[in-house]
Amino acid sequence: MENKVTIIDYGMGNLWSVASAIKFLGADPVVSHDPIEIANSNCLVLPGVGSFRRAMETIKTNKYDQAIAEALTNSKTKLLGICLGMQLLGASSTEDGVTPGLGLVPNLVTRFSSNNDIKIKIPHIGFSEVKSPKNSSLFANIPDNSCFYFVHSYFMEIANYDVTKSHVATATHGTDFVAAIESGRICGTQFHPEKSQKSGLQLMRNFLERF
Template identity: 40%
Template sequence: MIGIIDYGMGNLFSVHNALIRLGAETVISGDPEVLASCEGLILPGVGAFPDAMTALRKQELDVFLNEYIKSGKPLLGICLGMQLLFESSDEHGYSTGLGFLKGHIAKFAGVDQYGNMYKVPHMGWNKLHFQLEHPLLDGLEEDYVYFVHSYYAEIEQRSELLASASYDVEVPGIVGLGNVMGMQFHPEKSGQMGKALLQNYIKLAEEKERLVQ
C-alpha cells in the first residue's frame, strides 16, 4: 500500500490515479495511524513552502514523518513536497522545512549569466541527466519530464543528487538520501518516463531493505 499524504496542499488525485493505473494499492489520508501502515509514502505539494509547513505542523505530520523515515520505509516528495524535505526556503521570507535533506530552497533569478531574461515560474519539459546509480533509475534512460516551479533546491551534498536538469543553474531533478527521495517535477504528468519512475518507487516500497544507508 502506498500512502498519499493529505495535508490540504497537493495534486492528490492525479498522483492517486497514476498509481492506480500502475496497479498499486493506494490510500489518501492525513491520519498518521493509516499512513504508518503503508509500505511507502508520497508527499505531494502545490503552493507555497511556508503554508505547506504550517499545514503539516498543524496536523503534527512533521513529527510523524520524522518517525516514519526511521522505520526504513521510503518517502517520496513531489514538486513542493520535494522542497519541504530540505532545511529551509526563501519563499515569502525565510522559513524552515522538514530538514531530512541538507540544503536550501532558492528562487530562480530570472536572468542568466549573459543578462538574458527568462520566465519564472518555469513551466515545461526539461531533460533529466542522471548523476548516480539508484534504484529509482533502474532500467531507465535519460528523458524529458514536466516541471512547474519558481524555486529550486541548492543542495549541500552531491552524493544526494540523483538526476539534474539544466537551466541557468543546475537544478536538482531527483534527490535521495537513504529512504528519503524527492522529484522536483511531476512524474504523474511526465508521460512514460514519469510512469517508469513511479513504477520503480512502487518496487522500492516492496523492497525497503534496498534503501538502508
C-alpha cells in the same frame, strides 16, 4: 511491489493524479490526513503545489512532520516527495521569508531569478531534460536526458548535499538545480512524475519496486 501507498493529504496538491498513477501501476493508493495512519505506513508520498510556508504551517499544525519522522524510524519505510513535496524535504526555503523545512535532506530552496545575462521565464513550466545520476535506483531503465514535466518558481540548490549518501539528478533553467534526489529511502522529484508520460510512470514504478 509495495502494495499500499499512503498519499499525505495536507490540503495542497493534485492528489487525484498521483493516486491515478499509483493505481495504474497496480498499487493501492490511500489518501490520508490521519497522522496515525501516516506514522504506520511504510510507503509514503508527499505531493504538493503551492507555498512552502503555508505547507509547513499545515504540516506542523497537524503534526504530519512527527508522523513522517515516526514512519521513517522503521528502516523499511520509504518516502517520495513530489514538486513542493520534494522542496519540503529540504533544510529551508526563502519563499515568503526563510521557512525551515522537514530537514530530511540538507539542501536549500530558493527562487529562480532572471537578469540581463541569463533571461529565463519564471515559473519554469514545461518538459525539461533531466541528467540522471549513475547507479540511481529511481532512474533505473530511464535513458539519460529523458524529459520530465516541471512547474515551479523555486528550486532546490545542488550544493550542500552529501555525495556519499545521495544521488542527485539535475536539470537546467538559467542555473542547474536538483531535479530529483534519493538519499537512502528518501526520494524526491521536483518534476511531476505523474504528469511526465511514460518516463514518469517508470520512475514511480522504480520507487515502488526498488526501494
